Amino acid sequence: MNHPLYEYSLCIALSLMIFFGVYFLLARTPDKAIFANYLRSRRIMGCALLLLAANYAVHFFFELRFHHVNAAILMNLSTYFLCYWLFSSALTTLLDRFYITRRRLLFHLAAWVFFTLFSGIILLALPDGAAQKIGLTAMAVWLVCYGLWLARRLIRAYRRAVRLFDDSRSDDIAAYIRWLSIFTYWAVIFGVGCGLLTFLPDRYIFVWILSSIPFYLYLYCSYLNYLLFYEQVEQALEEEMPSEEEAAGMIDSDDMPEHEARPMQSDIAARLSDWIADNGYLNPGLTIRELSEILHTNRTYLSGHIKSAYNLSFRYWITDLRLEYAKRYMLGHPGQNIARIAEAAGFVSPSHFTRIFKAREGVSPTNWRKAQSGNTSVP
Known part of the structure; x- marks a missing residue:
């Protein structure tokens, strides 16, 4: 056949x-x-x-x-x-x-x-x-x-x-x-x-x-x-990849060096606020390990603190901070192009910035800036 x-x-x-x-x-x-x-x-x-x-x-x-x-x-x-x-x-x-x-x-x-x-x-x-x-x-x-x-x-x-x-x-x-x-x-x-x-x-x-x-x-x-x-x-x-102790949540501040235990017990929130005020989140390629070293704390505790305080993962939290910075930058520099804004805000590329911005705001950065310019011109 x-x-x-x-x-x-x-x-x-x-x-x-x-x-x-x-x-x-x-x-x-x-x-x-x-x-x-x-x-x-x-x-x-x-x-x-x-x-x-x-x-x-x-x-x-x-x-x-x-x-x-x-x-x-x-x-x-x-x-x-x-x-x-x-x-x-x-x-x-x-x-x-x-x-x-x-x-x-x-x-x-x-x-x-x-x-x-x-x-x-x-x-x-x-x-x-x-x-x-x-x-x-x-x-x-x-x-x-x-x-x-x-x-x-x-x-x-x-x-x-x-x-x-x-x-x-x-x-x-x-x-x-x-x-x-x-x-x-x-x-x-x-x-x-x-x-x-x-x-x-x-x-x-x-x-x-x-x-x-x-x-x-x-x-x-x-x-x-x-x-x-x-x-x-x-x-x-x-x-x-976390260690077995970190993955199991077994890290105890008593077992940590004093310079790590201190912020966990007292001023981690204040240190984070200072770091945000200094625009530390604009550094491209930032990791939670790097941030924990800057704040002299444990990365597992820091991740848990961010989740409990902001109800976001580390990446989404940093992305929100960068988006808010980009909005302020666009309003302060109305003639600046999107590529420069994306670079200034710490995004890996203009296309990535545009995609994230549109997903969060519902409009592209260009249209958002036009809308904001129109609103500010109204008496």
Whole structure:
């Protein structure tokens, strides 16, 4: 039986999978120790893509789908299960270098073996009928639940990293890892969809193949772009990851040096007010560690004080201070351009300043200044 759309789509997808997989495995990264974790993540992803390519190759060269549909479904389910683990591991390790352990690896490999074994019994040993359909439904539920469980772990790691950045950095470091969140939700939708598309009638199966192409193109481009920002993200993770005592909230002012314990017990608010009055928040790239050193206090206590006093994370608090400064600067310098205002207020770029300003005020800085000029001219 001839299926040209199926064959063409498989040929395109297979070529891309092989290229992406080989690139992720062999492409060079900057010769710095800090990129070791990125390289490990990319190689794991490369293995996942080549595994998918092997799956596509069997379908393309042997037309397994049309000669033994149950064997094709078994191969797809087994491949997806293992790839779920590889995909989630590759992405989670970008945020947690200690995620992959020997125990965790053995657990997931054992789960994959059992899943494949049970799927094989259902598809190849049971006769067609109600029992097989019930068994396939159970395996599909197992596969979906497994994927959701892995996705939940990845999202938790992502949110933990975002909180860490927001509580420690004035710059929006979390913007560099936002693609991980987008890809995870897309992967959940795509993964569930693939499970369903596997059971499509033969004449529609090309939809299953074509739907994977934009998904993996986005992954490939995201990894390439992330290489530009990875060093900055990894440095932030290394520098700002709290110690076990800090993370557990076990730091006691009695255990701290006197020069740190004193402001915690008395004048931290006054010191902060003086620092704000001196416009210390305008320094680009400011971190809570630097501010805690300026104020001679502990960064964990300082972060807690900012949250309780202002009900904001460190980054949002600094951003609000910079926005208020930018407003005053615009009113005091009506002829100054937006790029200079953004630089003076400590923002990383004019576009970033404009985006943040519009999100907070509902209008662009230019329109806000025009509105304010109009208001002041009214008697």
